[in-house]
Amino acid sequence: MRKVSGVLALLCAAMLAGCGGGEGGGAGDSITVGFSQVGAESEWRTANTRSVKEALAPPEFNLRFSDAQQKQENQIKALRSFIAQGVDVIAFSPVVETGWDTVLQEAKAAGIPVVLTDRAVKVSDESLYATFIGSDFVEEGRRAARWVIEDSEGKPGPIRIVELQGTVGSAPANDRMRGFKEVIGEDDRFVIVRSQSGDFTRAKGKEVMEAFLKAEGGNIDVLFAHNDDMAIGAIQAIEEAGLKPGTDIRIVSIDGVRGAFEAMKAGKLNATVECNPLLGPQLAQLIRDVHAGREVPRRVVVEEGVFTQDQAEAELPNRKY
Ligand code: GZL
Ligand code: ZN
Numbered sequence: 001m002r003k004v005s006g007v008l009a010l011l012c013a014a015m016l017a018g019c020g021g022g023e024g025g026g027a028g029d030s031i032t033v034g035f036s037q038v039g040a041e042s043e044w045r046t047a048n049t050r051s052v053k054e055a056l057a058p059p060e061f062n063l064r065f066s067d068a069q070q071k072q073e074n075q076i077k078a079l080r081s082f083i084a085q086g087v088d089v090i091a092f093s094p095v096v097e098t099g100w101d102t103v104l105q106e107a108k109a110a111g112i113p114v115v116l117t118d119r120a121v122k123v124s125d126e127s128l129y130a131t132f133i134g135s136d137f138v139e140e141g142r143r144a145a146r147w148v149i150e151d152s153e154g155k156p157g158p159i160r161i162v163e164l165q166g167t168v169g170s171a172p173a174n175d176r177m178r179g180f181k182e183v184i185g186e187d188d189r190f191v192i193v194r195s196q197s198g199d200f201t202r203a204k205g206k207e208v209m210e211a212f213l214k215a216e217g218g219n220i221d222v223l224f225a226h227n228d229d230m231a232i233g234a235i236q237a238i239e240e241a242g243l244k245p246g247t248d249i250r251i252v253s254i255d256g257v258r259g260a261f262e263a264m265k266a267g268k269l270n271a272t273v274e275c276n277p278l279l280g281p282q283l284a285q286l287i288r289d290v291h292a293g294r295e296v297p298r299r300v301v302v303e304e305g306v307f308t309q310d311q312a313e314a315e316l317p318n319r320k321y
Pocket of ligand 1 (some may be wrong): 119255
């Protein structure tokens with residue numbers, strides 16, 4: 001089915017180009033896509049970038065890819081340059097949720113459709129983007145909390161939790177926190193004693209966990225990290241403090257990257273909530289459909305699961321990222 005629609009898309013693009021449809025910036029009948037990526041901050045992001053580049057490959061696509069080093073102003077600059085180049089479609093993963101209305105109005109005025117992938121935006125006018133494909137981050141936060149509740153079965157309170165949050169203002173950080181609090185709040189044994197952003201990186205995760213340990217000493221029962229990279233950094237800090245990660249402090253994180261499976265196999269991480277970065281093929285199909293003027297769903301949710309320590313060894317060889 002995908003093959004046929006791919007050929008159809010090429011034919012119609014050729015026809016459009018043929019009748020001087022003014023295909024913006026497309027070389028021949030390929031679809032020129034401007035893609036602005038958040039950065040290269042985590043294993044998840046590396047896998048996501050690989051999946052996007054593999055899916056938006058020549059000759060069908062002419063991909064212009066930019067890495068924003070996790071800065072919104074760099075993404076806005078990239079989007080403006082894609083508009084100036086007259087690309088056919090713009091796709092991007094917005095580093096934070098707000099501050100996009102102006103540049104997306106400019107894309108709309110230039111007649112360039114926008115596809116959101118991975119993270120969402122908060123905008124006044126829904127027509128500023130055609131579709132959003134990404135995870136349900138609130139559900140990921142709920143899954144992490146459900147694991148903590150299950151893991152704390154029979155333990156008396158207070159159970160003291162520290163939280164390493166993702167990038168300030170980003171959809172995954174806002175929504176994972178919301179989902180986690182919604183479920184953990186149902187059981188008053190749990191207390192979130194400290195929350196701070198580790199910006200989704202190993203280095204910052206380690207640094208913030210060192211501060212938590214200094215402030216709370218051995219008084220931390222659970223670490224909830226919004227991504228595996230921060231959890232892996234925190235694990236180093238916990239070991240350097242002479243404590244056993246996964247035992248003295250139970251740890252749950254999100255993404256399900258290879259590093260998490262290795263940490264679970266070593267008994268240092270207890271669970272990871274899967275967050276699938278391999279969005280490339282679905283993104284490519286959405287771009288084909290949008291470019292060809294076909295209807296697309298406003299929201300495409302990516303299916304994901306949860307992995308625990310006892311499954312790590314068996315699952316490791318199957319991991320694609
Ligand atoms: C989630 C993605 C997050 C990952 C982090 O879809 O936006 O950003 O959870 C990454 O690892 O940095
Ligand atoms: Zn996800």
